[in-house]
Amino acid sequence: MNERDTTNARTAPDEQHTDSADEKFRSWTESSGTGTVNIKDMTKVYGTDGDELTAVDSMDLHIEAEEFVTVLGPSGCGKSTVMECVAGYLDPTEGEVLVNGxxxxxxxxxxxxxxQENRLFPWKTVTENVRFGPQMRDAVDQSRIERLFDQMGLEGFEDSYPHELSGGMQQRAELARLLANDPDIMLMDEPFSGLDAMTKELMQEKLLDVWEDDDRTVLFITHDVEEAILLADRVVVMTARPGQVKDVIDVDLERPRDIDMVTTDRFNELQRRASESIHDEAERAMEQAEGRA
Amino acid sequence: MSTGSMSERIGDRFGESLPSPTRGVRKLLSLVGFVAVWWLCYRFGVLNFDHFVSPVTTLVEFAGALAGQPLTEGGDTIYLHAVYSAARVAIGVGFAAVLAIPTGLVVGTSQRWENLLYPALEAFRPIPPIAWLPIAIIVFPTLALGSISVPLPALFVVFVGAFFPIFTNTIEGARNIETEYRRAAESLGASSGNVFRHVVLPATLPSIITGLSLGVGLGWITVVAAELLTGGPGLGYIIMQGSRLLQNQIVVIGMLAVGALGYASSLLVERLGHWLMPWSTTEGNRE
Amino acid sequence: MEYAQRAEQSVSLLALLVIWGVATMIVGAVPSLPTPPEVVMAFVDAATGGAFWEEVLLSTFRVYLSFVIAAVIAIPLGLLIGRSAIVEDLLFPSLEVLRPIPPIAWFPALTIILINSANIVRFIIFLAAFFPILLNTIEGVQDVEVEFSQAASSLGASSTQILRHVLLPGALPSIYTGLVNAMGLAWVSLVAAELLSSTGVGYFIWNAFTAGEYPNVVVGMVAVGVLGYVSSALVRWLSAQQLPWLQSTTV
Known part of the structure; x- marks a missing residue:
């Protein structure tokens, strides 16, 4: 608690501290490169001998720096596994994942x-959550945090705990926590699937704003066809398990985008194509799930 | 939360046919009824209640004891006995917490330490704490610090009683932390030390408090048993002493005092929990 | 990998024996802390005689009898209290006065109140088991989502049918948690009560202590530990049998 108070009360020595923190911050972001992701012939098998489950099978995917890619697939197709390997939580069984080479x-x-589910730390206030990344490097920049609160519309909830926020606001706070770290690559695993339809649209627009503002690479997992097309430069359609790339759809809609675009002819055309592509896979995934039960 | 309203609603359905006094009156009625049943048992000799003591005598004597009269002729006041028992519980539970929480965190987060420590400790767990009393008497002498005697055997038994609930709940809590909280912290740049401090510790805290509250409960059970067997001063001792002197009101006063202190200490642990976890909602985030 | 785990676990248990052995050398009182071989010998002696098993059987029977009686009374009572605010208000405050009193604290009072002294230990175990079962039953009933009851009543269930098909199964996981806790506390109070009386494993321990037969003290402790462990395992097994819809979650 005291920690937070001292940073709020900004005195001269603190100012100095912020400057050096800024420097640390800059040197840290500059060293981390541009944000290409290269998934090469990646296979991920869970379990051990006899009880194996191949989640992803020889997948290849190259993501350019500052590109927005959505991965669209039926449930249980291993799309989260792809994300977990890029995040570094899991090691691929075969092949490799390169980031910036x-x-x-x-x-x-x-x-x-x-x-997918909100993972703000329930035991920290919204401010403590948003400050968490910079705090880990001793590089807290209070003005930057304040800007993020402003950008994400979180003012007035600085000292609230996550459970006191609405679902949409929790997702905005989690996005703010992520942006406070200024990552090159944003990995998002169905982040809006738990929100109601209207909040979801608002969050999609917010995300587009954020992304169009300061160009980061985004790998966004979803099972929602409309969402996949609305957000992405490219939509990668995955097969049912074992997951492979089935289809890649270039989304040539102009930017900046907003939710009204979903009624245009071009959008509908792309949506039909993606839906057809995923339909059979969804059926197969369902059969797999029933077989397991 | 919806639960209270449900019992309320069904209660209302019941209530339609009955005259429904307010809740407070009903609760008071319950306590009056309790004393009345006790008195009737005493008056009409249900079982051997007529040899026991009437609620009236007990309440009058209890008031006297609270006013500071010695419980037995020339003996100590109830406050002194209460302080002795409470201190034993506090010290025993305190030691247990200091050892059980770190051990539980280590066992709950590291497979290797689990393999090394858990089997040995698990072998002790099913042995009821009071069964340790003879061994404790053999191993620990009773120390005397000036005029105050330190009953190590009793303290050890309380320690054993409180250790395992705290230990197992800490392990349980540390094991059940949602992996994604750790992952979120790691992706935000937290070192393993920071993951422990900012994720493992706060996420385990609710279970630790649960363990502590169970530990305090067992602490009171064991301290009374130890005092019944090994003497006092202490509330367990005066219960025994009261029955030896055939002063049954002292027996009941002792029982009620132990109950009240046990109740108060569980409230204290609850308060501690709220203080340590300002983020928790009133009912606690049990999942 | 698994081999290494087993090895570490064995180290853990071996270390226990070593620490015990070392402790017997350090504690110099005469007669001192019993050593592991002495305890094994004492156990063989006890196991071949009849008296030890008699005490074991007596204690086990006591625990199970009181446990069953406690469950039979506490579960219906808990359902009733959990379901009706009136019953809750009329009964719960009185029970809350009695609940925090440690069961063993009843011992001296019971020696006067109860006519048959054999019932003293039984009643103490009953008290130890009664409150955990009661509280968990109440909590379980109150935590059943009201929507389930509403759904059942929309499907045409009467209020007794709701009790039977919705509230009881809904509360069952919590009831079993109470039963597991109750079994543990039953053994705790059994030992305490028997230390003060003249039969059972608890008495066996205390008698060995006062007679200076220290190895038998440990034999008694181990016996009680094993009995308590097996009893709790039995309740857990029963709960797994009765709650197939909770498959993977541990109780």
């Missing part, structure tokens, strides 16, 4: 993650 070695603040 280097093999991924564990989680790293240059690769920020937003989870």
């Amino acid at each position: 280097e093999p991924v070695d564990g989680p790293d603040p240059s690769r920020g993650v937003v989870f």
Whole structure:
């Protein structure tokens, strides 16, 4: 608690501290490169001999720096596994994942993650959550945090605990926590799937704003066809398990985008194509799930 | 939360046919009824209640004891006995917490330490704490610090009673932390030390408090048993002493005092929990 | 990998024996802390005689009898209290006065109140088991989502049918948690009560202590530990049998 008070009360020595923190921050972001992701012939098998489950099978995917890619797939197709390998939580069984040409070695603040269920730390206030990343490097920049609160519309909830926020606001706070770290790559695993339809649209627009403002690489997992097309430069359609790339759809809609675009002819055309592509896979995934039960 | 309203609603359905006094009156009625049943048992000799003591005598004597009269002729006041028992519980539970929480965190987060420590400790767990009393008497002498005697055997038994609930709940809590909280912290740049401090510790805290509250409960059970067997001063001792002197009101006063202190200490642990976890909602985030 | 785990676990248990052995050398009182071989010998002696098993059987029977009686009374009572605010208000405050009193604290009072002294230990175990079962039953009933009851009543269930098909199964996981806790506390109070009386494993321990037969003290402790462990395992097994819809979650 005291920690937070001292940073709020900004005195001269603190100012100085912020300057050096800024420097630390800059040198840290500059060193972390541009944000290309290269998934090469990646296979991920869970379990051991006799009881194996191949989640992803020889997948290849290259993501350019500052590109927005959505991965669209039926449930249980291993799309989360792809994300977990890029995040560095899991090691691929075969093949490799390169980020900026280097093999991924564990989680790293240059690769920020937003989870499907809200994972704000319930025991920290919103401010403590948003400050968490910079705090870990001793590089808290209070004015930057304030800007993020402003950008995400979180003012007035600085000292609230996550459970006191609405679902949409929790997701905005989690996004703010991620942005406070200024990651090159944002990994998002169905982040909006738990929200109601209207909040979801608002969050999609917010995300587009954020992304169009300061160009980061985004790998966004979803099972929602409309969401996949609305957000992405490219939509990668995955097959049912074992997951492979089935289809890649270039989304040539102009930017900046907003939710009204979903009624245009071009959008509908792309949506039909993606839906057809995923339909059979969804059926197969359902059969798999029934077989397991 | 919806639960209270449900019992309320069904209660209302019941209530339609009955005259329904307010809740407070009903609760008071319950306590009056309790004393009345006790008195009737005493008056009409249900079982051997007529040899026991009437609620009236007990309440009058209890008031006297609270006013500071010695419980037995020339003996100590109830406050002194209460302080002795409470201090034993506090010290025993305190030691247990200091050892059980770190051990539980280590066992709950590291497979290797689990393998090394858990089997040995698990072998002790099913042995009821009071069964340790003879061994404790053999191993620990009773120390005397000036005029105050330190009953190590009793303290050890309380320690054993409180250790395992705290230990197992800490392990349980540390094991059940949602992996994604750790992952979120790691992706935000937290070192393993920071993950422990900012994720493992706060996420385990609710279970630790649960363990502590169970530990305090067992602490009171064991301290009374130890005092019944090994003497006092202490509330367990005066219960025994009261029955030896055939002063049954002292027996009941002792029982009620132990109950009240046990109740108060569980409230204290609850308050501690709220203080340590300002983020928790009133009912606690049990999942 | 698994081999290494087993090895570490064995180290853990071996270390226990070593620490025990060392402790017997350090504690110099005469007669001192019993050593592991002495305890094994004492156990063989006890196991071949009849008296030890008699005490074991007596204690086990006591615990199970009182446990069952406690369950039979506490579960219906808990359902009733959890379901009706009136019953809750009329009964719960009185029970709350009695609940925090440690069961063993009843011992001296019971020696006067109860006519048959054999019932003293039984009643103490009953008290130890009664409150955990009661509280968990109440909590379980109150935590059943009201929507389930509403759904059942929309499907045409009467209020007794709701009790039977919704509230009881809904509360069952919590009831079993109470039963597991109750079994543990039953053994705790059994030993305490028997230390003060003249039969059972608890008495066996205390008698060995006062007679200076220290190895038998440990034999008694181990016996009680094993009995308590097996009893709790039995309740857990029963709960797994009765709650197939909770498959993977541990109780």
